[in-house]
Amino acid sequence: MSKAQLIEIARKDLEHGRNDTLDLADGVYKVPIENYYDPVRWEAEKKQIFRRLPLTLAATAELREPGDYKAMEAAGVQVIITRTRSGEAKAFVNMCSHRGARLLENGRGTAHKFTCPYHAWTYSTDGDLVAIYAAEDFGDIDKSCYGLRELPLLEKAGLIWVTLDADSNLDINDFLSGYDDMLAQFGFEGWHAYHQQTVEGPNWKVAYDGYLDYYHLPILHRQTFGAEMGNRANYYSWGPHTHLGRPDTFFEEYADKPAEEWPTPALLGGVWTIFPHISIATFAGGGRSVMLSQLFPGDTPETSYTNQLFLMESLPETEEQKAEAQQQFEFLKYVVQEEDYATGIALQKNLDVGARDHLLFGRNEAGGQRFHKWVDTLLETSDEDLPKLFKTG
Ligand code: FES
Ligand SMILES: [Fe+2]
Incomplete structure (x- = not known):
């Protein structure tokens, strides 16, 4: 069933790839700028989101x-x-x-x-x-x-x-909204937790916005991995959880083939975020090793930290494979610390100076739009009503 859903997603990405189109939100969305630094709201986010979900x-x-x-x-x-x-x-x-x-x-x-x-x-x-x-x-x-x-x-x-x-x-199964069926396709229960490292960042939402965003890839990451990457994402959602695909013609050769011939690892490509604070990034060729990033609010509204956990289907054996893995961890720490979070930390300093009262999420940034709407909804939802948010059917 869930592989069928993965194929459905791949077919949509393929269709967009063929037509050079992408999934667009209905309009441009405004996020009040104080949402990123107001200490009262930040405390409420910790309480109503991190300590409840x-x-x-x-x-x-x-x-x-x-x-x-x-x-x-x-x-x-x-x-x-x-x-x-x-x-x-x-x-x-x-x-x-x-x-x-x-x-x-x-x-x-x-x-x-x-x-x-x-x-x-x-x-x-x-x-x-x-x-x-x-x-x-x-x-x-x-x-x-x-x-x-x-x-x-x-x-x-x-x-x-x-x-x-x-x-x-709150029933955790309800909260997952069926998204766990998709994540199950990785087969993580048989994988290895090879390495963990931590990166300090800006406000957790400033940081998380970046994980829901392909728009910046060919720009901010042009010197590392982004030069060849498209800036377009297609967003797929299960409850508050979002998968990022992209318009892509990779699956053209499978278009007329039966489901069993579509390669599952390639179908798992892209980014899998888990609300409210996880991103699972896959690398070239889809998922056989992933970086699971786990974001937490830091000691102040302006800070967060991210645990980067590297999960691998098989452990590197030779010295060469180990060195390669080590290089990848260092590279990803560099990208997140020196590109994403350095940008986020400098961005954060602009937010409370009174220069603007909102930030913008474009029609091409539907994932960020949905994320902020979910955050708002959770801040407005009582403990009693929380389970209803995730009840389906
Ligand atoms: S034995 Fe744990 S606090 Fe005393
Ligand atoms: Fe980035």
Whole structure:
């Protein structure tokens, strides 16, 4: 079914390629400029978007075996994702129930129990409190009430979504809106998490706008990879999630062939964004290695940081392949840091000087238009009404 959808997209891209056209939004869209720096709005975005919606916090490949864990900070919340003995993934607030210490330092590792660095209370990978240090002196408590605080989690398509609100009533499947069927075509559950690096950037929306934008590729990136790239994107959406294709005649040779002959890796080309903060970029020839960029608001409205996670279908084996992969990581860090984010950081300084009251998203920038509309909608939606936004049918 989902391969059929990928072929449908490829046929639309092909049609646009043949006709030299692209998908256009109805009109030019204005975004109020203060949306990018107003501290009140920025706090609301953290609360209503990052702390309420499921976030793609990890890949299955990062914690494949029982005992593997990943500890990280996401929008100010310290989180642990574990692989339990039974093989299930679980997420918890990285906080000891005794007096709140952080249990695990950020990073990945393997452990079958977690012992708090403060007074050695110990938890299982299922989050149960299994031992209290000097329990005979501590006094009576019901251990079963003091496990780690669990967060809603869904593992699908080789990715792990976690909702930072422990009391969330939003079904993560509903939120995905069927987009996970598309992502599943990559087969990420069998891939490897080869490398991670972090890049500092401007306001998270200034940064994210760039991931939804091919318009800038042949201009801003002309000296790195963009010179030969077209500036046109076609946008495909599932709920708030957006895939970027492009007018392209690549699939001409498959046009009359049956579905099974269309090569899946090539069908997965382009960029796959996951609302509100993920971009999965594929490289030449489609997806056999990808860069998953995970954006988070920083300490102020003017800052963000991006974790770049490199997922590869097979690990590089020879020294030459390893050097090649290393070169690619450095190249992509350079492109994002020195081209995209350097531009974004300088752009950010212009926003609050009172020179203009809005920014523009053209008819050719429909992905950015949709993104900002979704952000607005989420800021206007109560907790109670949140699940309705993603209910289909
Ligand atoms: S805060 Fe963790 S054992 Fe005291
Ligand atoms: Fe860019």
